[in-house]
Amino acid sequence: MSAQAPACQLLERQQDNYAALWVIGPPMDSWLSDRSNGVVSGDHEVLAEWAAKGKQASSPFDVAKGEPLGKEVVLFWPKAHQLGIWWLKWLCEQLPSGTPFEIVGEHQGGIKRVPKMLEELGLPWEKRDNARRCTLFTSHTASLDSPSGASETAWQSFETLGLTLVSHPGVFGHGKVDEGTLLMLESLESSLPKKPLKVLDMGCGDGIVSAWLAKRGHHVTAVDISAFAAEACQRTLAANGLKGRVLCSDVFSALEDEQFDWIISNPPFHKERDISYGPSQRLISQAPEHLSTGGRLVIVANGFLPYPDHLQRAFQDFHILADNRRFKVYAANQLSR
Structure with missing residues (x-):
């Protein structure tokens, strides 16, 4: 306790x-x-x-x-x-x-x-x-004068990568795009198959990865433990005229035994002011159960984080897709079930 x-x-x-x-x-x-x-x-x-x-x-x-x-x-x-x-x-x-x-x-x-x-x-x-x-x-409480609703004014829209992102102060990286996410998307541009895939965006944040994938024709499920993130992701998809399923979930808790072709994530390692590797460790260790045969897990992380050890335990095969010294993008393949 x-x-x-x-x-x-x-x-x-x-x-x-x-x-x-x-x-x-x-x-x-x-x-x-x-x-x-x-x-x-x-x-x-x-x-x-x-x-x-x-x-x-x-x-x-x-x-x-x-x-x-x-x-x-x-x-x-x-x-x-x-x-x-x-x-x-x-x-x-x-x-x-x-x-x-x-x-x-x-x-x-x-x-x-x-x-x-x-x-x-x-x-x-x-x-x-x-x-x-x-x-x-x-x-x-008191009446706060605002024509669109005082709390509604906190939502912020901005443009990046040809997409409109909708962000909220309760969401990671509010109002900007994380450097690691950009590195991951850059590496996916050449490695992601053109055929439509069933993709899970784990820890969707404001929905940049989900929107980027949906715009390329992939079938996206986005999950986040934060209701603010889920709402932001839904608004981002709507702002770009894109479709996707968005769920609140503690890692895989809302997905039961569902499997995906790819799982893509920029997993968090902070909770408020504390460092916590728990969610990212569960993501990596449980990912094989949620990947179809031949499926792939792609994650981006600060270079100093101990993810290679976790990937080695969970997968027989993983490699580095990109490394800009600050961030590394890892890809792990589900070779068999």
């Missing part, structure tokens, strides 16, 4: 004040999932933990506007401040004006900047508690 998050330790000091607690964007924390009535999160893993305990769990894109939450709403301040601002705007659109809510976060995560951001939005604040290098603020 993982240690209780510092922000949750701070909330535990206040637990007698919570009778119907809903948490917004929280970390994985067993005390919190036991204590709260419901969760709204963009993280599929978090939603699964709350749902497994019989709690209400929704992504922000699945909650109807005006749908009531609990009596006490606590927003966990994220690492990305623009995402935090989006959550504040979402709460103001979601809840009646004047609804109280709290914001909690770690000092190293930037919680001390929150009062200024609240003031810029015209929202009041008071400091309620401070411990464990965390602070808890109180505020309440």
